[in-house]
Amino acid sequence: MIIEIPALPPSVNHYFKRSRNGRLYLDAEARAFVEMAQLIAKQAAKKARYKIIPAGKFFYLVIGFEFANRRFADPNNMLKILIDALQGILFENDKWALPMVAKAEITGRKHTTVNVLAYGREIK
Template sequence: MNELRIVIPGNPPTVNHVYRNVAINRRITTADGQKWRQNVQAIASRAIATQGWKMSSEEKLVGEVMIYWPTRRKRDVENVGKLLWDALEGIVYENDRWLLPRYMDFSVDKHNPRVEIKFYRLEETADVHCL
């Protein structure tokens, strides 16, 4: 399968709520962060099983993200990424260094807050040049 779609229900926690600094250069994941991570991993595993996705390994992978917040409160879509991408490592892709996250848009859906992600492999072409 060349495409994988994952829908994670609920309001995603932000970096400020999932990590706690315990030393100068050390931080740990909070209980809420661990619970959310486990939930994301279970959802991703089910999606992979039903959609026939093969884990990506050493190839560029695009992750298009659409976020539906529960309220209009100001939020930063980038703050969702760190825990999300770490949670999917070893399940959707071998290593998130190959991931190209693309935050497509955000909106408000107070009745069904969620994160929708569409993954697809980036086809390499010899004619692509950077400026």
């Protein structure tokens, strides 16, 4: 199943903020990305009659990022919030995920593509 998200996830280095009492919370940009990614994933899963991948089975997440210009976050630091947003919608537990950033290009737009493949299937 392929999911197209018309935004980039925020970097793990920037999406947590600390409150006055010391507690960590997601900042507004991160919260907005999570909500958008979850909505898109739920709609795509419903349309495709997708069955959630159960815990205990490895699976691939083949991820592609498109950047607006040469100033962008480290793609590896963008994976955590993206994977956390999709947990419970496409797969039960992200500890079984085998993420791969297969594409990172400067195209003039901010865009994320996620392809979820069951373990053992051919990756194209």
